[in-house]
Amino acid sequence: xxxxxxxxxxKLLPLVEIVQSNKYLSAIQYGxxxxxxxxxxxxxxxxxxxxxxxxxxxxxxxxxxxxxxANWNWGYIxxxxxxxxxxxxxxxxxxxxxxxxxxxxxxxxxxxxxSFFLVMAFTSDGSGFLFSEFSARNLFLALIISIGTEAIYNxxxxxxxxxxxxxxxxxxxSQQFTAVIPAAxxxxxxxxxxxxxxxxxFGTVSNIIYTILQAPLTNLGTSFVGTIVxxxxxxxxxxxxxHGTNVIQTVWTPLWQAARDANLQxxxxxxxxIRPYIVTDAFGDMVIFLTGTGLTLPLVIxxxxxxxxxxxxxxxxxxxxxxxxxxxxxxxxxxxxxxNPVMLIPFVLSPVICVSLAYxxxxxxxxxxxxxxxVPWTLPAPFGGxxxxxxxxxGLLQIVLLLISGLIYYPFIKALDKKYxxxxxxxxxxxxxxx
Amino acid sequence: MLNVLLICxxxxxxxxxxxxxxxxxxxxNYDINIWATSLATANDEIEKSDIILLGPQIRYMLxxxxxxxxxRPVEAIDMATYGMMDGExxxxxxxxxxxxxxx
Numbered sequence: 001x002x003x004x005x006x007x008x009x010x011k012l013l014p015l016v017e018i019v020q021s022n023k024y025l026s027a028i029q030y031g032x033x034x035x036x037x038x039x040x041x042x043x044x045x046x047x048x049x050x051x052x053x054x055x056x057x058x059x060x061x062x063x064x065x066x067x068x069x070a071n072w073n074w075g076y077i078x079x080x081x082x083x084x085x086x087x088x089x090x091x092x093x094x095x096x097x098x099x100x101x102x103x104x105x106x107x108x109x110x111x112x113x114x115s116f117f118l119v120m121a122f123t124s125d126g127s128g129f130l131f132s133e134f135s136a137r138n139l140f141l142a143l144i145i146s147i148g149t150e151a152i153y154n155x156x157x158x159x160x161x162x163x164x165x166x167x168x169x170x171x172x173x174s175q176q177f178t179a180v181i182p183a184a185x186x187x188x189x190x191x192x193x194x195x196x197x198x199x200x201x202f203g204t205v206s207n208i209i210y211t212i213l214q215a216p217l218t219n220l221g222t223s224f225v226g227t228i229v230x231x232x233x234x235x236x237x238x239x240x241x242x243h244g245t246n247v248i249q250t251v252w253t254p255l256w257q258a259a260r261d262a263n264l265q266x267x268x269x270x271x272x273x274i275r276p277y278i279v280t281d282a283f284g285d286m287v288i289f290l291t292g293t294g295l296t297l298p299l300v301i302x303x304x305x306x307x308x309x310x311x312x313x314x315x316x317x318x319x320x321x322x323x324x325x326x327x328x329x330x331x332x333x334x335x336x337x338x339x340n341p342v343m344l345i346p347f348v349l350s351p352v353i354c355v356s357l358a359y360x361x362x363x364x365x366x367x368x369x370x371x372x373x374x375v376p377w378t379l380p381a382p383f384g385g386x387x388x389x390x391x392x393x394x395g396l397l398q399i400v401l402l403l404i405s406g407l408i409y410y411p412f413i414k415a416l417d418k419k420y421x422x423x424x425x426x427x428x429x430x431x432x433x434x435x
Numbered sequence: 436m437l438n439v440l441l442i443c444x445x446x447x448x449x450x451x452x453x454x455x456x457x458x459x460x461x462x463x464n465y466d467i468n469i470w471a472t473s474l475a476t477a478n479d480e481i482e483k484s485d486i487i488l489l490g491p492q493i494r495y496m497l498x499x500x501x502x503x504x505x506x507r508p509v510e511a512i513d514m515a516t517y518g519m520m521d522g523e524x525x526x527x528x529x530x531x532x533x534x535x536x537x538x
Contacts (some may be wrong), residue, residue, distance in 0.1 A: 017495045020474070029475045099478060241514055243492035246444035246474060318520050322451055333491060334518025380446065434520035 005339050009240050016242050025250050027096040028143055032131025032253050034092030035085045035136075039374035042081030047387065048371040049073035050271070074268060079276055082264065082374065083133045085257070086142040089260075090116055093146040096108075101154045107179035111186050112149040116142060118190040119197070119205035136261030138206045140214040149186050156182040214258050222253035222279035224359055231288050231355045235348045238293050241338035245289055254280035266374025271390070275369040279364045282370045282388040285377035286324065287358045290384075290398060294347040295354055298406030300331055302413050309420035312413070325378045342416050350408040354401040367393045439469040439529055442477050442500065443490030452512075455522025456529070463526070478503065486532050488525065491517050508532040 019025060049072065051057070061069040094112040098105035116247055119141070120133045161181055165174035197205040220226055230248055237244030259277035266275045291297035300323045301337060303316030315334035337343045361367040371390045379387060381402060382395025389397075439456070441449040450472040459466045473482045474493055477500065481487065487509040489497060494511040501509045510532060516524045 013495045017499070020493075020496060021499045026475065033475045035471065096478070238492075241491055242495060243444040243490075246493065315518065316516075323447065325447075327447045327451070329443075329490065329492060330518055330520055332518070333514040334520075336514060336518055338514060379534075 005240070009339075012237070012240055012242065014434065016237065016247055019214075019247055021380075023097065023100050024147060027093050027100065027146075028089075028254065029250055030096035031089040031091075031093030031143065031146065032257065035088045035257070038081040038085055038088055040376060041377065042078055042083075043078045043374040045073045045081070050373075050390065053389065054298055075421045078132050078268075082135060082261075083131060085136045085261070086138045087113070087116070089136075089139055090142040090146050093143055094150050097150040098154070101150070101158075103154050103157045104175065104178070106181075107175075108150050108153045111153055111179060111183045112146050114183060115149045115186045115190045116145050118187065119145075119194045121204040121206060130267070133206055135265075136257045137214075139258050139261070139264070141206050141209040143254065144209065145190075149182075152185055152189075153179070153182040156185070191287065218255045218258045218262070221252055222259045222277050224356075227288070227335050227355060227359065228352060229284075231351045232348060234288065234293055235351055238332060239338065239344060239347065241333065241336075245293055249284075252284065253281065256284055260370065260374065262372070262374045263370055267371045267373075267390075271371075274365075275372065278359055278369050280370045282373075282375040282384075283358070286375060286381070286384040286388045286394075286398065287381075287401065288351060288355055289326060289377070290354070290381060290401060291323050291326055292332070293351065294328070294332075295349075295350050295402060295405035296328045296331050296335065296337075296409075297323040297394065298402050299346075299409040299413060300328075302406065302410060303331075303335070306410075307417040309414065309417050309424055311420055311424065312417055324380045326380070326384075327378070340416075342412055342419075346409045346412045350405040353408065354405055357404070358397055358401060361397055364415070367391065367397045437465070437467045437529070437533055438483060438485045439467055440484035441469065441471040442474060442480075442482050442487065442493065442496075443471065444493055445473050447471075448492050448493070449488075449494075450526065452517070452520055452522065455520055456526050457522075457528040459523040460529075462523075464529075465526075467529070481505075481507070483526045486490070486529055488512055488529070508536050 037425045049069075063069075064072070090112050091109050094109045095105045098108035117129070120129045122128065123130055157178065163177040163180050166179060194204055197203070197208055200208070202208045202211060221230075230252055234244040237247055256279065260280035260282065263275040263277050263280060266273050295392070296319075300316050300319045303312045304320065307313060312335065314329060319328065319330035320332060322328065332338060335343065337347050358367075362369050368389045368391045370388045373387065373390070375384055375387045381398035385394035385396075385398035386392055388394050439507060441453055441456075443449040443466065449497075453469050453471050457469050457498065460469075470480075474496065481503055487500060487504055487507055489500060489511040491511055491514045497509065497511055508530065512525055512528070
């Protein structure tokens with residue numbers, strides 16, 4: 001068995017490294033991280049503004065006035081936090097790409113921003129940009145522009161296609177001129193793209209990317225099959241002690257963010273309407289990775305209260321508090337689940353069953369689909385589920401999932417406990433014999 | 436003062452370990468500066484550190500981090516130590532790395 005595991009691990013490690021150290025994927029991941037502060041502030045304000053209690057709403061509207069209470073979050077804060085997530089993504093991604101290519105990052109970021117604004121749609125009266133252009137609806141467009149403009153910028157710098165100043169000109173002055181040619185190239189390029197797009201059936205560049213790329217990829221990645229594939233991959237990679245969630249998120253986060261934003265746009269219009277996507281980033285954190293990959297919190301509780309082996313009890317105690325906050329490395333490495341054939345079955349089975357159930361519950365309307373408000377991934381159950389769906393049934397769903405997960409783990413941890421206990425007893429007897 | 440950087444995927448699980456390592460260092464009367472970061476933002480932090488440790492769950496990035504570390508000592512924490520959140524064992528490792536680096 002160990003030889004078999006070793007063989008797979010030797011194949012898996014380089015494969016994971018390719019995904020994780022890929023220049024574009026890791027830069028996109030950095031860009032996604034840059035969106036996080038905006039998401040979290042925005043989410044916090046949504047909770048305050050939409051707390052589902054009639055008396056609270058009436059009271060706050062009384063204190064601040066109807067209009068201000070209705071607008072402070074959705075009218076002002078939301079459009080400046082989650083509403084500009086594509087801009088945050090473009091800045092972060094371009095910055096990290098330029099840094100990886102060892103060129104000056106800030107001018108590259110500025111060229112990318114210019115190109116992005118060049119293709120943004122205006123309001124119908126032409127008085128400004130459309131708010132919705134800057135949200136995650138245009139996430140894919142933002143990422144494509146990041147990669148494209150940084151490539152042009154990097155190419156120009158590396159090939160010395162820049163305006164050269166005489167040696168006597170101070171460096172900080174001549175540096176300002178190096179970005180002029182790449183900026184001009186991008187300027188013309190994206191102007192052409194904008195004009196071509198506006199003469200097509202799509203009307204805007206964002207519509208083209210959204211319709212032919214973002215929506216189909218998001219639909220595929222967040223479909224039931226796509227989600228189960230992601231769930232199984234996540235558990236299997238963790239089995240080898242490699243951070244499966246990180247690998248999965250490298251690919252799935254842009255899709256989940258796009259889905260989240262699509263839901264939010266519907267939610268803003270009408271909080272009661274059925275939202276388009278079941279699987280968003282919050283579904284990932286609050287269902288697939290609930291209490292950590294493998295939904296291990298019930299396992300940890302069983303380890304503390306229902307097991308006899310001293311080793312299992314000790315690991316359980318270390319793993320309890322992090323587990324509540326959706327971190328479970330202690331149990332994965334401590335029990336260990338890694339390379340442990342006994343734990344393989346429940347560690348894959350439990351998330352697959354729980355994800356299927358949650359998907360079904362949302363699909364058939366027992367639990368509302370995610371509202372699209374971001375949820376901090378460390379938020380414990382049942383609060384995470386409640387915040388994700390804007391309904392107490394979301395919290396209940398999490399509790400049901402954890403109970404089911406506990407049932408699935410029970411026979412396996414009991415078997416492991418018996419084995420460990422026997423080993424511990426044998427060691428104890430040896431020691432007594434020695435004396 | 437020794438600057439120790441821990442890198443894991445999100446900076447969360449190593450964050451918990453950080454405190455335990457700090458405690459172990461305090462007990463042995465060493466003053467160290469230790470903090471955790473995520474893999475995605477590692478490039479921002481490496482320059483500020485003297486010694487770098489990786490969580491075992493991202494050990495496959497060891498080669499890349501060694502490249503980025505520019506001569507700083509880098510090692511992955513072993514799984515059992517990590518699982519038990521054994522701050523003392525990790526701190527002893529840090530001391531060993533620091534000593535080897537001086538030679």
